[in-house]
Amino acid sequence: MKLLTFIEEGQQRLGVQTAYGVLDVARAAAGDNHVPQNVMDVIQGGQAVVDKLQSIVDQCGTSGDALLDESTITYGPCVTAPNKIICVGLNYKKHAEETNAPIPAYPILFNKFNNTLTSHQAEIVVPNVTKELDYEAELVIVIGKNTKNVSREEALDHVFGYCAVNDLSARDLQMRTHQWLLGKTCDDFSPLGPYLVSADEVGDPNQLFIRAIVNGEVRQNSNTSDMIFPCDEIVSYISKHMTLVPGDIILTGTPEGVVLGLPPEQRVYLQPGDVVTIEIEKLGSLTNRFIAEV
Numbered sequence: 001m002k003l004l005t006f007i008e009e010g011q012q013r014l015g016v017q018t019a020y021g022v023l024d025v026a027r028a029a030a031g032d033n034h035v036p037q038n039v040m041d042v043i044q045g046g047q048a049v050v051d052k053l054q055s056i057v058d059q060c061g062t063s064g065d066a067l068l069d070e071s072t073i074t075y076g077p078c079v080t081a082p083n084k085i086i087c088v089g090l091n092y093k094k095h096a097e098e099t100n101a102p103i104p105a106y107p108i109l110f111n112k113f114n115n116t117l118t119s120h121q122a123e124i125v126v127p128n129v130t131k132e133l134d135y136e137a138e139l140v141i142v143i144g145k146n147t148k149n150v151s152r153e154e155a156l157d158h159v160f161g162y163c164a165v166n167d168l169s170a171r172d173l174q175m176r177t178h179q180w181l182l183g184k185t186c187d188d189f190s191p192l193g194p195y196l197v198s199a200d201e202v203g204d205p206n207q208l209f210i211r212a213i214v215n216g217e218v219r220q221n222s223n224t225s226d227m228i229f230p231c232d233e234i235v236s237y238i239s240k241h242m243t244l245v246p247g248d249i250i251l252t253g254t255p256e257g258v259v260l261g262l263p264p265e266q267r268v269y270l271q272p273g274d275v276v277t278i279e280i281e282k283l284g285s286l287t288n289r290f291i292a293e294v
Contacts, residue, residue, distance in 0.1 A: 005076030091253025098261030222255030
């Protein structure tokens with residue numbers, strides 16, 4: 001199932017992408033008080049809510065007022081209110097090599113905040129405080145169950161689904177101190193989407209093609225199989241240190257091809273007017289245009 005958030009009259013609404021358009025769930029099930037109202041309701045509700053949602057999709061059929069033309073909608077973040085945003089740094093072998101960083105012995109963890117969340121097709125301001133804004137294509141794990149001390153063997157059973165993110169990074173702010181947080185947490189630095197795809201549709205999360213395209217030029221072109229710490233190990237490792245809850249998101253690191261990985265004289269960071277697309281197999285394409293801060 002492919003879930004999404006769309007905006008109507010200033011309100012976030014739950015949608016399901018189907019072969020016939022985007023199903024407006026609330027409109028399709030008008031009068032049913034037990035229908036999930038947003039994507040967090042679905043994630044937190046578990047399989048019973050997913051089954052309910054699937055029955056609504058099946059009943060809707062191929063036409064009707066509840067089906068929207070996807071080209072006309074305004075997207076919201078596909079996960080709207082995560083309790084935690086946890087990020088894994090230097091998690092692709094070739095990315096560590098291109099930045100001359102040692103291969104980490106343990107996952108390098110840091111966090112972002114909800115102010116960084118934005119959506120597919122949203123315009124993103126290049127903050128005046130940075131001259132070195134970089135893109136990072138990343139796979140996101142979305143937790144679906146309370147998860148504490150889970151084994152690697154059972155870790156992926158606790159995942160609701162996956163989505164794409166551009167983990168935007170202001171390198172000059174990131175490297176200003178030993179803590180990366182400042183360079184990662186400016187407003188709208190985590191465009192998320194367009195879809196949250198359920199785990200059953202994705203299969204093995206460490207066998208997915210992943211790309212970043214800047215102004216039509218492919219800059220990152222890799223596969224999630226290059227992760228140093230694969231998804232099951234990441235979930236298990238984090239759960240041994242903190243309880244993960246439904247809706248938590250984990251950004252799993254970026255492959256080689258970022259601006260920072262180039263020789264200094266070749267680095268051209270993102271500028272107003274640039275357009276970046278993140279593509280991940282089975283998850284769709286996430287596109288944003290960058291604008292100047294006024």
